[in-house]
Amino acid sequence: MDFCIRLASLEDIPKLTTLIPESARALQAGYYTSEQIKGALGTVFGVDSQLIQDQTYFVAENNHQIVGCGGWSKRKTLYGGDSGKNNPEDSLLNPDSDSAKIRAFFVHPARARRGIGSQIMRVCEQAAERAGFKDVEMIATLAGEAFYTKFGYQAIDRFEISLPNSQFLPVVRMFKSFAPSP
Numbered sequence: 001m002d003f004c005i006r007l008a009s010l011e012d013i014p015k016l017t018t019l020i021p022e023s024a025r026a027l028q029a030g031y032y033t034s035e036q037i038k039g040a041l042g043t044v045f046g047v048d049s050q051l052i053q054d055q056t057y058f059v060a061e062n063n064h065q066i067v068g069c070g071g072w073s074k075r076k077t078l079y080g081g082d083s084g085k086n087n088p089e090d091s092l093l094n095p096d097s098d099s100a101k102i103r104a105f106f107v108h109p110a111r112a113r114r115g116i117g118s119q120i121m122r123v124c125e126q127a128a129e130r131a132g133f134k135d136v137e138m139i140a141t142l143a144g145e146a147f148y149t150k151f152g153y154q155a156i157d158r159f160e161i162s163l164p165n166s167q168f169l170p171v172v173r174m175f176k177s178f179a180p181s182p
């Protein structure tokens with residue numbers, strides 16, 4: 001399938017706000033209950049417009065339709081959309097001592113397993129490395145874990161995020177160094 005990757009703009013937010021629930025409801029169905037997904041949408045799963053403003057968030061387009069999104073961050077926040085952020089200041093990281101973050105990857109269910117997530121990931125990793133970061137980390141969903149493992153990320157912690165509807169979302173903290181393995 002032909003698709004191109006470009007930086008996301010604030011005008012994309014309405015389309016991203018449609019894509020993210022479609023992706024989560026279909027592709028996370030084998031990993032989370034519908035109640036967990038419902039509680040995570042809008043808070044844990046959502047658009048962080050700071051990433052768009054920082055020009056670190058990307059969309060994949062096919063025939064003028066957004067079929068995937070994902071980004072990286074040079075800021076402290078690990079996950080969450082605009083309405084779920086508990087750190088409005090979201091200070092910048094130091095590339096010499098902090099890990100860049102991988103953030104909010106979602107692919108349209110009809111376009112899954114066609115390399116869209118991989119292509120966005122390559123663009124993000126290259127950009128984070130160019131910005132001087134030596135490693136990257138993320139809070140991954142259980143649905144995303146196999147994808148990130150394929151890219152060399154290692155699980156370093158497992159915990160649950162408390163959701164507004166009293167549910168809990170099991171997630172995994174994953175890490176990758178850009179240094180070549182010995």
Ligand SMILES: CC(C)(COP(=O)(O)OP(=O)(O)OC[C@H]1O[C@@H](n2cnc3c(N)ncnc32)[C@H](O)[C@@H]1OP(=O)(O)O)[C@@H](O)C(=O)NCCC(=O)NCCS
Nearest residue numbers: 027106107112113114115116117118140141143144146147
């Ligand atoms: C995770 C996600 C972004 C991957 O996007 P994608 O475009 O389907 O991924 P790719 O086609 O680039 O997959 C690359 C490789 O990752 C692995 N992979 C991807 N999805 C996988 C899955 N569901 N199960 C097992 N391996 C998977 C495979 O090795 C795959 O290569 P292959 O298709 O040749 O076997 C997508 O499944 C998604 O949007 N999931 C729902 C939202 C979500 O939970 N996102 C993670 C947030 S942290």
